[in-house]
Amino acid sequence: MIKRILSFLLVMIFFTPSCVKVQKDVNSYYPLVKTTYVTLNKDGSVTVTGQVISAGSTSIQYCGFCMDTTANPDMLTNQLLSDSLNGNVFSCTYSSLNALYTYYFRAFAANANGYAIGSAVSLSHAGFDTSLIPCHLSAQYMVLTGTTNETDPYSYVDSVTPSSTGYEVLAYTGSHSLDIVFSQYPISGIYTNASVAFDAIAVSGATLYVQQISAGVIDITICQANVEVQNMFSGNFYPYVMATKFRSLS
Amino acid sequence: MCRIPENFVKLLFVCLSMYGGVASAQIGVETSLVSPNGDIGQFYKKNISADIYAMSGDADDRLRVRMGLFYTKLSPRLDTVPIYGVQIGGTPQTLVVPGILVDGKLSMEYMYGDISYRVIKIKKFALFAGIGIEGGKVHESYYRVLETVLTDITNSDVLVAGYKANSSIEYKINPRFDVYFQANYIHLIATDHSTNFTHTTMGVGTNVYFVTRKKSKHKHRLTND
Numbered sequence: 001m002i003k004r005i006l007s008f009l010l011v012m013i014f015f016t017p018s019c020v021k022v023q024k025d026v027n028s029y030y031p032l033v034k035t036t037y038v039t040l041n042k043d044g045s046v047t048v049t050g051q052v053i054s055a056g057s058t059s060i061q062y063c064g065f066c067m068d069t070t071a072n073p074d075m076l077t078n079q080l081l082s083d084s085l086n087g088n089v090f091s092c093t094y095s096s097l098n099a100l101y102t103y104y105f106r107a108f109a110a111n112a113n114g115y116a117i118g119s120a121v122s123l124s125h126a127g128f129d130t131s132l133i134p135c136h137l138s139a140q141y142m143v144l145t146g147t148t149n150e151t152d153p154y155s156y157v158d159s160v161t162p163s164s165t166g167y168e169v170l171a172y173t174g175s176h177s178l179d180i181v182f183s184q185y186p187i188s189g190i191y192t193n194a195s196v197a198f199d200a201i202a203v204s205g206a207t208l209y210v211q212q213i214s215a216g217v218i219d220i221t222i223c224q225a226n227v228e229v230q231n232m233f234s235g236n237f238y239p240y241v242m243a244t245k246f247r248s249l250s
Numbered sequence: 251m252c253r254i255p256e257n258f259v260k261l262l263f264v265c266l267s268m269y270g271g272v273a274s275a276q277i278g279v280e281t282s283l284v285s286p287n288g289d290i291g292q293f294y295k296k297n298i299s300a301d302i303y304a305m306s307g308d309a310d311d312r313l314r315v316r317m318g319l320f321y322t323k324l325s326p327r328l329d330t331v332p333i334y335g336v337q338i339g340g341t342p343q344t345l346v347v348p349g350i351l352v353d354g355k356l357s358m359e360y361m362y363g364d365i366s367y368r369v370i371k372i373k374k375f376a377l378f379a380g381i382g383i384e385g386g387k388v389h390e391s392y393y394r395v396l397e398t399v400l401t402d403i404t405n406s407d408v409l410v411a412g413y414k415a416n417s418s419i420e421y422k423i424n425p426r427f428d429v430y431f432q433a434n435y436i437h438l439i440a441t442d443h444s445t446n447f448t449h450t451t452m453g454v455g456t457n458v459y460f461v462t463r464k465k466s467k468h469k470h471r472l473t474n475d
Binding site for chain 2: 022023026029030062064074075076079080081108110113114115116117
């Protein structure tokens with residue numbers, strides 16, 4: 001009798017299913033995620049943080065954020081995936097945000113069974129901290145320091161216009177010109193890779209601080225740029241340091 | 251009203267025809283609670299199933315062979331299931347593409363054959379354990395969308411095959427009837443896309459013995475001698 005019972009149990013153990021455990025609550029298959037908070041960084045970028053409240057019945061495979069200027073953005077809109085999950089917290093950084101809009105961010109997480117998306121967290125007035133600008137200049141002036149010192153008012157400033165290489169802003173004082181080309185439409189931020197030409201001569205290493213004032217209107221500040229000024233009598237070039245701040249037309 | 255599918259009736263006819271030539275063939279019916287497992291456990295609710303089978307031997311046989319038909323219809327657990335795809339290449343980064351899956355009802359109908367061995371018999375109770383094989387079809391219908399990538403409407407049959415393990419406790423009412431409680435583990439795989447339709451069943455049934463074999467007193471006496 002005991003032998004029979006043992007052989008019966010052995011057969012039953014052999015056929016014991018080794019498949020995935022069925023969850024009583026169907027929602028237990030899927031992750032649960034929350035958009036925790038949004039932090040505005042000094043450079044104008046925004047760090048969004050999310051939290052995996054529950055991974056679901058399998059481990060998390062992807063987590064990230066979506067972002068839009070309309071409430072409840074779709075998961076595909078401006079999607080950023082997080083490289084890592086620190087405990088149950090993950091984050092991503094969005095840059096080049098427009099200070100004029102309110103942005104909505106939502107966290108999502110996906111496991112092998114499906115995905116979940118959190119509710120939206122919004123942020124207004126994205127843009128960089130203006131205290132990062134190392135100089136405080138009067139608008140619409142160009143200051144040149146060299147063999148002589150000049151402070152020239154701008155006589156004409158153009159609007160931001162599309163060009164063959166990006167977006168161009170032209171500005172003229174009575175005796176000098178400044179031609180700036182951004183690779184993308186300029187919004188609030190710090191730019192180190194914009195193309196700057198002073199009197200049609202390329203200027204290297206200039207840092208530009210852009211503040212968005214209203215739609216299509218930006219303030220551009222350059223605190224220090226090494227330029228060469230041509231003497232109109234001798235025709236020789238002399239090194240000068242330029243600082244300027246001007247506002248584009250709308 | 252629940253309508254018996256036409257294919258099920260056809261299969262039943264085939265099954266009974268095959269058993270027509272067996273002189274001692276008996277029949278039985280069983281109803282069980284089906285618990286979806288494997289790939290379908292996430293998507294479908296438990297439901298009742300029906301089995302009808304032909305069986306060799308009689309109530310006192312130690313070895314029993316059955317051949318039967320199984321039918322059940324499962325309803326989805328969720329109205330829409332959140333699914334996603336991963337798009338790699340074509341964009342600057344990997345993109346998680348959201349979507350939905352809307353499951354329709356899933357029906358399973360298959361034929362099985364199993365052999366059970368009586369492990370213990372105590373008075374009118376008997377404990378059986380057995381194994382078997384099965385094959386048939388699963389009808390599945392679903393609507394699947396991955397945003398901007400895929401829209402897929404499926405309404406088709408898939409062929410399935412697998413094995414089963416079963417155990418039962420039977421109570422013999424009289425030489426012509428017994429009732430039992432049975433637990434089955436049924437491992438079922440689609441033959442073309444390897445979807446796992448494994449499920450377990452726990453249910454009650456009854457066996458009806460048209461032909462009974464009374465033990466000969468003479469034979470018994472001879473054995474004792």
